[in-house]
Amino acid sequence: MYVCLCHAVTERKIREAARNGVSDFEELQAATGVATCCGACREYAEETWQEALAADALSRLDSAAQIWSPVI
Numbered sequence: 852m853y854v855c856l857c858h859a860v861t862e863r864k865i866r867e868a869a870r871n872g873v874s875d876f877e878e879l880q881a882a883t884g885v886a887t888c889c890g891a892c893r894e895y896a897e898e899t900w901q902e903a904l905a906a907d908a909l910s911r912l913d914s915a916a917q918i919w920s921p922v923i
């Protein structure tokens with residue numbers, strides 16, 4: 852789904868940015884242009900960004916847990 856119509860930024864693009872190490876919202880804006888024109892998308896873009904960061908962090912924790920789990 853499109854988050855930012857001015858710059859055609861989708862939820863997928865925001866999630867990819869989080870996975871690729873974009874570390875803050877300003878960096879996301881620089882990389883994608885999201886919320887840099889009319890600003891109507893800002894609130895939803897930030898929500899989507901926070902959710903993407905949380906999902907990425909959980910994924911990394913899950914991967915780490917699998918690596919360190921004892922073999923039974």
Ligand code: FES
Pocket residue numbers: 854855856857858885886887888889890891892893
């Ligand atoms: S809709 Fe994102 S800046 Fe306009």
